Amino acid sequence: MSDRHREDPWAISEDGYPARDGARERLRFLAGYAVLAPSVQNTQPWRFRLAGERLELAADRTRALPVSDPDDRELVLSCGAALFHLRLALRRCGPAGEVVLGPDPAAPDLLARVGRGAAADPTPEELAEFAAIPQRRTHRGRLAARPVPTGILTELQVLATEEGAWLHLAEAEPERAALAALIQEADRAQAGDPRFRRELLAWVHERRRATGDGLPDHAPEVRGPAIEEGPLVVRTFDRGDGQAARGGQLAEGSPVLAVLGTSNDTPRAWLEAGQALGRMLLRAQSLGLYASYLNQPVEVPDTRARLPELLGREGHPQLVLRFGYGEAPPPTPRRPLAEVFD
Secondary structure: OOHHHHHOHHHOOHHHOOOOOOHHHHHHHHHHHHOOOOOHHHOOOEEEEEEOOEEEEEEOHHHOOOOOOOOOHHHHHHHHHHHHHHHHHHHHHOOOEEEEEOOEOOEOOEEEEEEEOOOOOOOHHHHHHHHHHHHOOEOOOOOOOOOOOHHHHHHHHHHHHHOOOEEEEEOOHHHHHHHHHHHHHHHHHHHOOHHHHHHHHOOEOOOHHHHOOOEOOOOOOOOOHHHHHOOOOOOOOOOOOOOOOHHHHHHHHOOEEEEEEEOOOOHHHHHHHHHHHHHHHHHHHHOOOEEEEOOHHHHOHHHHHHHHHHHOOOOEEEEEEEEEOOOOOOOOOOOOHHHHEO
16 A cells, blocks of 8 residues: 555555455455545444455444434445445456345444455446546536436436436426425425534534544635525535525536435445445546535435425435536545554
8 A cells, every 4th residue: 555545545546456465455455445435424434344354344333423314324325335436446456346235133233244256357337437436526516507418317327226226317397496495495404403503513624634534614615605694505415514595506506416215215225325326426427427415305304205205206215416517626535544444
C-alpha cells in the first residue's frame, strides 16, 4: 500500500495490489475500495475482520443515527454499497469472490463473508465500473439540464433488478411534482424535530476533515443562506445538510428522479438494495452521470408509507435519487483503512 493511499483512501490504485502476498494481505488491500462507497451522512458504518482467508463485513452500530434511521435501515444499505465495491474489486484483482450474505439471527451485525472463488474474467462493463470507484462522487448542487438517454436509465433499472431491487423512474410531470411535494413535506417534518437537527449537525462541523467522516462545515455546499433561513432540505445519502424549500425546486429541476426499492423490507433486502445502489452508481459514474439523494420521504414513516401509492406500485421504497450530468465535485472525507479493521 502506497504512502499516499495510507494518507488519502481516495488515492488507491490497482498498481498497488499486493498480488504476490498472501490472501489476507490481498483482501485487506481490496477493502480499500469498499470504504469508498457512499454512506448515510458519510458515517461509514462498517467494520471488517479477517477470518482465515475470508473477509467479514459487519455493521458498526456505534455509528448509527437513531433519530433519522431508527431501524438501521440506511446503515445496512450503506454496508451493502460497500459490499458491492468489495465484490467488484475482488473480481477485478483476483478470482471472482465467493460471497455469503447475512445477516444471521445469531449474529445480526455480521452482514457478509467474502472469499476467493472460481476464476472469471471481468466484463468490459465491470472494468469500467471498477475504474470509476475512486472517481465516484455525490453531486449536491444543481445538475445540468441535459437529458439522460433512455437506454442508460433502462440499463440502471436492469442492474437494480439483477441485485434483487427495483428502480422506479418518476417520468410523468404530475408524478415528479407529487414526489417533489412529498420531499418538501417530509423535510418540514424533520426540520421541525429538534432531535433530528441535533443529530444532523453532529455530523457537520469543522473537525470532520480531521476525523475522516461526516461533512466539514466549511465545505462550499454547507454554506449559503439556506442554512440560516429555513429547513434543511436537499440532504443527501452521503451527507446531512440541506437547502430548505429548494429541495422541491432541486427535485423538479433534476433531469432524472428515481426511487430505489425492494419487495421485502428486511435487513437482507436492505443489504441487497445497497448492493444495487453501489452497482448503479458506479455504472452511472462510468458513463459520466452523477447522483445524489433526497431521502426525506423514506426517513419519515408517514411519507414512506404513502410513497408506494404515489408511485403506483407495490413494494418498499428505500432511497430517493436524482441523476444527471454536472461538474465533478470534491470527495467527502474517508477514515483510514486501519480504523475500520478489527
